[in-house]
Amino acid sequence: MEMDKPWIVAEAIQSALQAPFYHFILEGLLVIWILRLIFSKSYKIHQKETLTKKEKEELVGSWQPEPLVPPLEKTLAKTRPYRLVSGQVGKNIVVDGYKCKNFASMNFLGLVGNKRVEEKIEKCIRTYGVGTCGPRGFYGTFDVHLELEERIAKFIGAEEALIYSYGFATIASAIPAYAKRGDIIFVDEAVCFAIQKGLQASRSKIVYFKHNDMNDLEDKLIEQEKIDKKNPKKAAVIRKFMVVEGIYMNTGQICDLPKLVEFKFKYKVRLFVEESLSFGVLGDHGRGVTEHFNIPVSKLDLVVACMEYSLASVGGFCCGRHYVVGHQRLSGMGYVFSASLPSLLARAAIEGLNISEENPDIFAQLRQKAAFLQDLLKGIKGIELVGYPESPCFHLRRLHPVTPEKDLKFLHDVVNKCMKNGICITVASRLKEEFLSEWPASIRIAVSVEMSEEDLDEAARVIRHAVEEACNKCKGS
Amino acid sequence: MHTGTTNQVANPNTVVWNSPGIWITYLLTTGFMHLILLSMPWFTTSVSWTLTNVLHGVCMYFFLHTIKGTPFETSDQGKYRYSTHWEQIDSGTQFTAARKFFMTTPIVLYILASFYSMYDFTHFVVNTLVLLLSLLPKLPQLHGVRIFGINKY
Numbered sequence: 161m162e163m164d165k166p167w168i169v170a171e172a173i174q175s176a177l178q179a180p181f182y183h184f185i186l187e188g189l190l191v192i193w194i195l196r197l198i199f200s201k202s203y204k205i206h207q208k209e210t211l212t213k214k215e216k217e218e219l220v221g222s223w224q225p226e227p228l229v230p231p232l233e234k235t236l237a238k239t240r241p242y243r244l245v246s247g248q249v250g251k252n253i254v255v256d257g258y259k260c261k262n263f264a265s266m267n268f269l270g271l272v273g274n275k276r277v278e279e280k281i282e283k284c285i286r287t288y289g290v291g292t293c294g295p296r297g298f299y300g301t302f303d304v305h306l307e308l309e310e311r312i313a314k315f316i317g318a319e320e321a322l323i324y325s326y327g328f329a330t331i332a333s334a335i336p337a338y339a340k341r342g343d344i345i346f347v348d349e350a351v352c353f354a355i356q357k358g359l360q361a362s363r364s365k366i367v368y369f370k371h372n373d374m375n376d377l378e379d380k381l382i383e384q385e386k387i388d389k390k391n392p393k394k395a396a397v398i399r400k401f402m403v404v405e406g407i408y409m410n411t412g413q414i415c416d417l418p419k420l421v422e423f424k425f426k427y428k429v430r431l432f433v434e435e436s437l438s439f440g441v442l443g444d445h446g447r448g449v450t451e452h453f454n455i456p457v458s459k460l461d462l463v464v465a466c467m468e469y470s471l472a473s474v475g476g477f478c479c480g481r482h483y484v485v486g487h488q489r490l491s492g493m494g495y496v497f498s499a500s501l502p503s504l505l506a507r508a509a510i511e512g513l514n515i516s517e518e519n520p521d522i523f524a525q526l527r528q529k530a531a532f533l534q535d536l537l538k539g540i541k542g543i544e545l546v547g548y549p550e551s552p553c554f555h556l557r558r559l560h561p562v563t564p565e566k567d568l569k570f571l572h573d574v575v576n577k578c579m580k581n582g583i584c585i586t587v588a589s590r591l592k593e594e595f596l597s598e599w600p601a602s603i604r605i606a607v608s609v610e611m612s613e614e615d616l617d618e619a620a621r622v623i624r625h626a627v628e629e630a631c632n633k634c635k636g637s
Numbered sequence: 638m639h640t641g642t643t644n645q646v647a648n649p650n651t652v653v654w655n656s657p658g659i660w661i662t663y664l665l666t667t668g669f670m671h672l673i674l675l676s677m678p679w680f681t682t683s684v685s686w687t688l689t690n691v692l693h694g695v696c697m698y699f700f701l702h703t704i705k706g707t708p709f710e711t712s713d714q715g716k717y718r719y720s721t722h723w724e725q726i727d728s729g730t731q732f733t734a735a736r737k738f739f740m741t742t743p744i745v746l747y748i749l750a751s752f753y754s755m756y757d758f759t760h761f762v763v764n765t766l767v768l769l770l771s772l773l774p775k776l777p778q779l780h781g782v783r784i785f786g787i788n789k790y
Contacts, residue, residue, distance in 0.1 A: 172753065172755060175756060176752055176755075179756040180756060180758075183761065186765070187751070190744045190748070193744070194740075194741055194744055197732070200732045202731060202733040202734075202736075203732065204730050204731070205729055205780060336714060340715030340718065341714050341716055342718060342719075362714060363715075363716075364714075393786070394790050396790070397718075397790045
C-alpha cells in the first residue's frame, strides 16, 4: 500500500492497537522464542546425552592414569642394542670398535667425506656461519638456498624446486599441503614411514593397493570411478592422488612409472613420486626414475626426494610446476615452520650436483656394481634377495621364515658375524606401528660407487659365510 | 590461519562473532543501511522499513547459509570445506551467545518493520516470509541439512 501522506506517530500507535489478531499471536510467539533463547544453554550437537550422578562417579572411579613414561622395555628393545660408530663414516666405518667396509650407509655416490665438498663447506662456514636461525619466511633465506633450488630444478628438468631442511619432513609436509579431508589418496602398501605420517596428517581417505601391483591399483581406481558416477557433484569436488616411491625403501623394487602415468591421465588422478632412493641412482644422468623410463618430468605432478642419500647432505626437495610447488611456500608445514637448511649443507648439496654433472658415468657404474653384488648374493642358500636388479639398495630376507622373532635373531646373528669379519651391514629397523601388512624382517644392503670389485667380492664372501653359520646354528638348536 | 605468532585458532570463522565490538558493528551497519534507505525520498517509511528487513534477511541468508568454507586457507585440513558460516560459528555448538544474537536480530527487525508498516497485509506477508528465511535455517534441527542436496558440495 503506497502512502503519500507523512508518517505520524499517533496514527502508527493507533493502527498498532488495531492490528490484526493473527499478528498479535505471531509476535507473542516470537517474544516467547526470544525468552526461550535467553534462557537456553549452549550444547554441542553430539554431546546431548547427560550422565546421572552415579554414572559420573563410576567413570571417575574406574579411571586409571597412564604412566607419564611407558615402561622401559617398550622403548629400548634389549634385543636390538644401538651400535656405536666412531670417526667419520665413508667407504670404511668403525662400528663398536670393528673396522668394516660400509655396506649400511646409503652413501650411493660416495660423497660422504669427499674432499672437494669439504673444502667448499669450510669456506661456506667462514662466510655464513653454521645455522640460519630462522625459517624461510623470516630472514632464513640465503642465496645458497635460492641457488640450490635453481640447480635442482634445472638438474631434474622441472620448473621450480623447493628445499626442506629435514628429509623426513619433506614428503610428510608435501602430502597434507595438497590433500585435505574428503580427498582420496591411492598409495602403495610398502611406502616408507615418512609417507605414512604424511598420509595420516592429511586426514584424507587412504586406499592402499598391493605392492607394485598395477592391476590391483587399476581395480581400485575403477571402483572409485563407479562411485563417482553415482554422485557426480561430490566427485567434482574430491581430489584424487597417487603416491608411489621411485625405488621403495622397504623392498628395493622400482615402481612402474609408465603405467602410473597412463592411469593418471585415464582416471584423472594426480601423481606424486617420492624419489629419495632413485635420485642420483637411476637414469643416464642420475635424474631419477623419470629419466630411467624416459618420461618427461612435466607429466608428473610432484617429484619429492630426500637429499640425505645420494647427495650426502641433509634435507629434501620437492619439484614440479611453479603452480604446484609454489603452494608449499605458504602451506608446507615443514617449510614454513622450521628453520631453513644450514648454508653449509646447501653448499654441500650444490657441490654434489656439480660432481654429478661433471661425471655422469658414475650412475651407470653404481648400477653395474649393484647388479654385480646382487648376482653374487643371489646364490646364497637360506637367503632370498628382494629388489630391482640394478638397485644399490636391496633387501635380504630369510628364505624359509619361522617366526618373526626368530627371523630377526637370525638376521642379527648374520649382521654381527659380518661385522666381526669386516663388513658392516644392518637389519632394516622398523617400528611395529609402521606396518600396514606383515613385512618380514630383512637386512638392507646399500652399495656405494666407491666400492671396488674386490670389496664387493669380499662382502659376498663374508655374507655367505655368515649366513651359512647362522643357518647351521639354527639347524643345530 | 597463519597470522604469525598471535594466538590463533585453526579457523577464525568459528570465533569471529565473539570478537570485542563486532555485535555493535553489525547493528550499526544495519542501522546505517536503514538510514540510507530511509533517506531515499521515493520510499515511504513503511516501504523503507520493510526493505531494510528484506535486505537484511536476504543478505543474512546468503552470507550465513549459502556460501561455504573459508576464503582463506585453514590449518585443519579442510574440516569446514562444506559447512556454511552458520554451521562454522563456535564449531557447531548450538545456542551460544553469537547464535542467540543472530536469532534475535531478525525477530527485532521484524517487529519493528511490522509496526512501522502499520500491519498492512502485503507488508506482513513479505516480512513474515523473510523472517522465516532468516530463522528456519538457524534451528539446531537443520544443522548440516541440505534439502534436496542443494548446496551440498
